Amino acid sequence: MSDLKKMIEETTDRLFADHVTPDVLKAGDEGVWQEDLWKKVEDTGLPRVLLDEDNGGANGDWQDAGVVIERCGYHGIPLPLGESIAANFLRAKSGQPIETDPTTIGIIRTDGDKQFAKRTPWARHVKSAMMALPSGGSITQINLEGLTIDHQSNMASEPRDDIELTTQSMESASSDNAMSEFNIMSIGAAVRAGQMAGALNRVLEMSVTYCNDRVQFGRPIGRFQAVQQQMAVLASEVAAASHAAQTAFEAMSQSGLDASADIAAAKIRTSEAAGKAADIAHAVHGAIGITQEHQLHYFTRRLRSWRVEFGSENYWAERLGQKVFSLGPDELWTSITENHLSIN
């Protein structure tokens, strides 16, 4: 691990461990915006981890960003930090000014004679977002102030808002970079894969602790072989998902958003693990695990939501599969051993 990565991991972990308390998780769940916490996060420069020093960044690469994103998932921080890291990366890439306010990413699609950016993460709390313009348009900064925002949310009560765009808001946005909707899907999938890796590790730790603490039939339940076998499956799923996410961030450190096959594999693997892990964690926790009071749901609900956001495992599997078929049977292995296959 590089020194920078270690430092970033320690800083992030300490900050989140101190401040993402059960009260903050609960308030976030109830829709209360955590302004103080955002200020603290902003002070550390984490939203700009990928930017160079001229842009107020830490000069980090995607592996460093991956560590921050993973910790976001581990602590369940109710803020658009992953989204802001992604949006700021896209801003820097397309030469647009960097913001210190929270920000997000989204995709604009045409519906009849109107334009919508549906299920945009955290839209109600941000002033501007990096969005893909409709019909294969490029990615550009959109000012969200004054737009009609319909408050929606995912299963974990995280804001996923529908924005109606005006002609004006689209006009002011001119940009002709080579990026488009697929890049938003890719960067979003990478963020969600990283967050899922974190939440999966949290769910594993909580389950191990519970197995040691909960006593039935005079023994900790972790002593029962039936429980052990389930826990082994959980642990293996978590290990595979984490490794897939890490591989994607490594590939992105080298090839950016062109590392789309590794991003696809990470999203597929973490999404699949998310479902299995949430089921096993709840099974092991018994009734207490489905209560509001217990913390498990903050993580399993996020896992189940993130699983389908920015492309479910089927969405990404179809694209990866398409590429494999177009390469043909005898190229499959060579393309796996050559790093960073692209499915753009």
Added chain:
Amino acid sequence: MSTNAFFNFESVTLPPETEALRREARSFLKENLPEREASERGRTWGGFDPQFTKKMAQQGWIGMTWPKRYGGHERTALERYVVLEEMLVADAPVGGHWIGDRQSGPLLLNFGTEEQRQFYLPRIASGEIYLCIGMSEPDSGSDLASVRTKAEKCDGGYRVNGRKLWTSNAHQSHYMIGLFRTHTDSENRHAGLSQFLVDLSLPGISIRPIPDMLGQSHFNEVTFDDVHLPEEALVGKEGAGWDQVNAELAFERSGPERYLSSYLLLVEAIRLIGKTPTQMQKQAVGRLVAHMMTLRRMSLSIAGMLHDGQDPRREASVVKDLGTAFEQELPRIVQSMIELEPTLATHDRYTELLSYFTQISPAFSLRGGTREILRGMIARSLGLR
């Protein structure tokens, strides 16, 4: 992030020099891979071909990491990994030397005497001798510590009586590394076990192949009837067999063969479907490939641990469990992707392979330690037992 409180999966980048080696392996395979029946190809690392083994030896690809003074080639664990994975995806018949290269050689390097190393290692590396693993017995499968085959001290050595079972390739091997009981301690079952190098041509040994349900003979029953072993047959310390065998199992469980057994079927399914896959076929193949990419990175991570001299036992149990589950679900998924009946003999390569893997895949999670035993080990890593 892929290192947590329980497992340490550092990611490994293959060094640039492995690229040339990979190309070498690919062109070697192009020239030297014999034409074979579908079911023969499906045996992958179980396939047996002395000539092929000899050619591998000439390339310096057996005992790659061993010291030169023992006939090895002092290459790295990662270089060896690259050769292994190329052989596996090509279904090369590497069964002759596989066990010796994978675990018996390393066992002797760790625990063997200088004489044993000098005698056996160069012969394994040159593809002259093959070894097999004599651990399981009729009444000792998962519960390996219960083995009963006895090696009793006698004049000038040991006298062995008992039976080994499921010994892969015993009928084609020159030596067995056997785990025998040298001492009975009712208090501690793990004490009193010892490992021996057994020359399978000795009088008193009989080897009976046991055909599997597909009619193939790969494993055997090996009976010992007053077999006399010289003192020098002992490997390591008398009574230290349990610890030694566990170190050996780490090698047995840690390689890429634990997820690639049915890869051939995936390739042939992609070939059969061709250039116009349905949405469902794309999704199924994409998912399998994502799993494979992840398993490969995890498997490489273990090779990296071996490379750095770390003990990969915990991580290997995770990769073997995930990997064998993958190899086992592959035939079922491929079958649902293409509605063709598996058949026994139609001279249709694809349906024959499908038939082969559909039937044999349960073995993938038995050999080398069952799923339940591995999951028990994983639970132990979690601190639950």
